Amino acid sequence: MSEEMQVKQREVMYRLMISQLFYDGYKDQAVSLAQVIKPYPACPPSDRLFSLFNVGHKLEEEKSEAKEVPKVNNFVAPGSGIDLEFETEVTTISAEASLYETCYVTAHKAACRTARFHPTGQLIATGSEDCSIKILDVERMLAKSVTPADILAMETHQQQMENHPVIRTLYDHAEEVTCLDFHPYEQLLASGSKDFSIRFFEYSKPSVKKAYKSIQEAAPLRCLAFHPSGDYLLVGTEHPTLRVYDSRTLQCFVGSNPQDQHKAPLTAVDWSPNGNMYASSSKDGDIKVWDGVSNKCVTTFRLAHQGQQVCSLYFSRNSKYLLTSGKDSLVKLWELSTNRCLIVYTGAGATGKMDHRTQAVFNHTEDYVLFPDEKTTSLCCWDSRNAERQNLLALGHNGPVRALAHSPTGPAFVSCSEDYRARFWYRKATTD
Template sequence: MFLTDLEYEMDASSLAPEPATYETAYVTSHKMACRAGAFSSCGQLVATGSVDASIKILDVERMLAKSAPEEVDPGREQQGHPVIRTLYDHTDEITALDFHPREQILVSASRDCCIKLFDITKASAKKAYKSITDAEPVLCVAFHPLGDHIIASTTHPVIRLYDVTTSQCFVCPIPSHHHKKQVNSIKFSPNGKYFASGSADGSVKLWDTVSNRCFNTFINAHEGAEVCSVAFTRNSKYLLTSGLDSSIKLWELASSRCLIQYTGAGTTGKQDHHAQAVFNHTEDYVMFPDEATTSLCTWHSRSASRCQLMSLGHNGAVRYIVHSGTAPAFLTCSDDYRARFWYRRNTH
C-alpha cells in the first residue's frame, strides 16, 4: 500500500520493518569524503562516489554474504569480493550517480564539468563509453524511467535535458521559468511525465518532460531556506522535499499544497550540509539523516509520528542517503570517507 490515500491508517503489523531495526551489513572506504550513492532498479547493485573522483560498484548479495557467512548456502560457490568495479574516469569530485532503469549502465556527474556513462557489464572497462562535457561543474543527474533521456543540473541555474543516444542538449527557452540559483536536487516522476527540481533559491519547480517547460513553482517551499532534496512517490502524485531548515514536507501535486510536515530533526540548529529525505521501499516511512548527531530520523509517512532514532555510526556528516526501491536496505555516504550498507535481515 503506497501513499495513494493519506487518510488511510495502516495496521501497524502490516508495515515494513522500521529503518531503525536495520544493521550495517558492509562498509566500504574511499580515499576522501563519500558524497554520492545509488541503487540499481533491481536492487542488486550499489554505487558510491567520492571526492577522490573514484566510483565503486558493489554487489548486494556479496555484501550480505560477507556480513553473515553462516547464512550462505554451503553448496554455493565462494562469493567474491563485494566491490565488483572501481571506475576512474573523472578528475574531480563525484557529485551524483544513477543507474539506467533497464540496462547495466551507470551515469555519473562530477565537479570536473562532465557527465559520464559507464557500461558496467565490461569487467575491464574503467573508462566511460560516453562523456558529455558542460561549461559548469555538474551537481545532479537522473535517468528518465525509460532510460532514453537524462536530466542534469550544474552550478548554473538552467537545467539540462540530454538525449542519451545523441547527447543532444535541450533547455527550457523561457528565461522566467528557470531557477535563480543552482539546482541541488532533480528527479523524474515514476510515470515519466514530469520532473521536479529543488534549488538554492528556495523554490521547488515542476517541469513537463515533453515541452521542457515549468508548469508549477512552490516559492519559499522551506521558508526561504535552500531546497536540498526532492523525491516522488511511486504513484507520481506526491513530492517529498527537504530543506536546509531541517524540515521535510510532503506536497500534493494536484493541489500544490503541503499536506504533511515531518518535524523534530535538526533541533540543535541549522544544518550546514545538504541532506536528503527519502522513503523506504514501501513508502511506510520517511527517513532523514540528522547532521548534528549523525543519527537517522524516521517518521511514519502518513501520521508523521516520530520513530526511534538510530545512530548511523559515521564519524562525519552523512552527505548522502538512498534507500533501495526493492528491499529493506539503504546506503549512507559520509565525510568520514566511508559508505555504509544497511540491511534488515528476516528476524523469524
Template sequence: MKDSEILEAMESKNAIKFKEQLYRLIISQLFYDGFQSMAVSLSSAVQAHPACPPSDRLNHIVSLGLQHEHSKMKLVSVLRTLQYNFVNFLALKKPLNKVEMLLGPGLDLEYETDVQTSAPEPALYETAYVTSHKAQCRSGAFSPDGQLVATGSVDASIKILDVDRMLAKSSPDGEMATDQQGHPVIRTLYDHVEEVTCLEFHPRDAILASGSRDCTVKLFDFSKAAAKKAFKTLSDSDQIRCMAFHPTGDYLVVGTNQPVVRLYDTNTAQCYVCSFPSQYHTNAITSLKYSFDGKLYVSGSRDGSIKLWDGISSKCVGTISQAHEGAEVGSVTFSRSGKYVLSSGTDSSVKLWELSSLRCIIAYTGAGTMGKQEHRAQALFNHSEDFVMFPDEATTSLCCWDARTAQRKQLLSLGHNGAVRYIVHAPSTAAFLTCSDDYRARFWYRRNPH
C-alpha cells in the same frame, strides 16, 4: 439474556464501531483540508488511536454516495455500504502493478485512513558492510533491481559493489562465503579528475552515469570488467550537482551550479533547455527526480523553490516558492503514485507536497537539533513508502517518521565519524546506503528475524 436484548447489544456495538470509523474519516478530512486545529481538537475529544493521517477518503465516499443515493435511502446507509465494499472498489478502480504487488500500493492519502505497515522500521536495520575511499564519500546509488550499489568520492573514484557479496561477508560464515563468491567491490572506475558528486544507474541497461565537479557526466558500461573508462562523456559548462534518468533511460536531466536544468538525449548527447527563461530557477539546482511514469520531473534549488516540469516539453507546470521558508532545498523525490513530492531543506524540515494543489499536507518535524544545517541532506521514503527517513547532521543519527501520520519513530545511530552527505534506499528491499565525510559508505540491511 433474551434474543432481542442480544440483538440490541450487537447493534449498539456496531453503531459505536461505525461512529469511530466516521470520526476517523472526519478527522482525516479536516487534516487534509488544512484545518489542523479543529482536527487535533476532535481527535483529542474522541481519543482517536492510532493517529489519523491526512486523507481525502471521506470526500470520495460522500461523492459516490450522493451519486448513488435513491430517494428513500439515507446517506448514512450509503456510507456504511461503501465502507464495507471499499477494498473491492479500489481493486476495480486501480489494479495493482508488479511493483505494487511486491511492495504494496505505496502512499496514497486520497483513499487511506487506516493502513497497517508491514515493512520493518529503519531503526531495526544493521550495518552489513563498510567500504572506504581515500577521501570523503559524497554520492551513492542503487541499481533498479537492488543488486548493486555505487559510491562516489572526492578522490574522483567510483566503486560498484555486489549486494549479495556484502551480505555474505556479514553473515556468520562470511569469510568462507566471500572467498567462494569474490570480493564485494566488483568494479573500481577512474575517469574523473575531480569529486564525483552524483551517481545514477540506467533503468534498463548495465550503464552507470556519474556527475563531477570536473563539469562532465560520464557513462560507464559496467558489464565489462576491463572497462575502467567511460564510453561516453557529456561535457557541460559548470560543475555537475545532480541528475536523474528518464524511466526509459533515453534522457537524463542534469543540474549544475547554473539555474537552468539541462535535458540530455543519452543516445545523441544533444542538450535541451526550457525555452522560457522566466521559468528558470534563480540559483543552482540541488536535486532532480523523474516521476515513475516519466510524465513529470521535479527540481529543487538553492533559491529555496521547487519546480515541476513537463517530461516532454520541459515547460514549468508548477512552482512552490519558499518551500522551506527560504532555506535551500536539499532534496526532492516523487512518491510511486506520482501524487506527492517529498522534500527536505537545510532548515532541517521535511515536507510532503500534494501536486494537484501544490500545498504541504504533512510536515515531518523534530529533526535537526541545531536547526539549520551546514550541508544538504536527503529525505527519502523506504521501499514500501511506510516511512520517511532523514539524517540528522549534528548527531549523525537517522530520524524516521510514519509517512502517513508523521509520528516520530526510533532514532538509529548511523555510526559515522563525519556528516552523512548522501543517503539512498534500496528500491524493493529493506536496505539503504549512507555516504559520509569520514571517507566511508555503510550498507545497511534488515535481515529476517529468526
C-alpha cells in the same frame, strides 16, 4: 447489528472526519476532535471521506436515472505506496529504520559524497571526493555479513576476488563525483562531477575502468536522473538552467521560456515514475515541477523551506506526491494535485539550520520517511502518513552523513559520510 459493531463503525467514521479536516487544512478543528476521540494510531491527512461522499452521490444519481451502477475500484492495494487520497486505516508492512543493521562497510580515500541503488535493488553505486566510483553487489554484501570469520579466512585469493562485494571501481573523473544514476534497463551508469563532465560507464565489462562516452558541461555537475524509459537524462549544474539530454544522441534540450528557470545553482532533480513530469530544486529555495513533454514549468513552490536551500526531492511511486528536505532541517510532503504542503516531518535538527546537504528518502514500501540528523549522525524515521516519530538509529559515522539512498525493492539502505565510509544497512529477517 451488535452494539460492539456500531461502536467500531463510529470509530471509523470519526477517524475519517479527523483525516478529512487535516487534509482540508482545518488543523485546529482536527486536533480538537482528536483530543476528544483519542484515535490510535494518529490519523493522517486523507481525502477519503470526500471520495466516499462522491461515490455515494454518484450511486444515488445513477439509481434515480435507472442506470447500471459501475464498479468503483480506486483503492490502492497493500504495499503499493503512499496514497493519502484514500488511506485512513493502513497497517505498515515494513520495519522501521531502527531495526536495520550494518552488513558491510566500504571506504573511499576521501569523503563519500553520493550513492544510488539500481532500480532492481541488486547494485549500489557510491561516488567520492577522491574521484572514484564503486559499484557494490547487494547479495555479496549480505552473504559476507552472515559468513563466519573462520570460513572467510580459509578462502583463496581467487575466491576472495569472486566473492568481493565491490565488483567495479571506476576512475575517469578529475574531480569530486557529485551525482550518480543507473540506466533503468541497460547496464550503464551515468556520473556527474565537479570536473564539468557527465560520463557513461558500461559496468557489465569487468576490465572497463573508463567511460565509453561523455558530455562536457559548462559548469560543475550537481545532480542528474534518468527518465523511467532511460531515453533522457535530466541534469542540474552550478548554472541555474535545467538541462534534458537525449541519452543516445546526447542532444541537449532546455525550456523555451527563460523566466521558468531557477535563479541559483540547482541542488536536486527527479523524474516522476510515470514519466509525465519532472521536478527540480535550487539554492534559491524554490521547487519547480515541469511538464515532461513541453519542458515548461507548471508549478513553483516558492521558498519551500523557509527560504533555506532545498537539499533533495523525490517523487512517490504513484507520482502524486513530492518528498523534499531543506537546510531548515525539515522534511515536507507536497501534494501535486493541489500544489500544497500536506505533511511536515519535524524534529530532525536541534539547531534548525544545517551546514551540509543531505537527502530525505522513502523506504521501499513508502511506509516511512528517513532523514539523517546532522548534529548527532543518527537517522530520524517518521511514519510517512501521520508524521509520528519512530526510534532513532545510530549510523556509526564519524562525520556528517552527506548521502542517503534506500533500496526501491527491499529493506536496505546505504549511508555515505565525510568519514570516507559508505555503510550498507539491512533489516534481517527474524525467526522464532
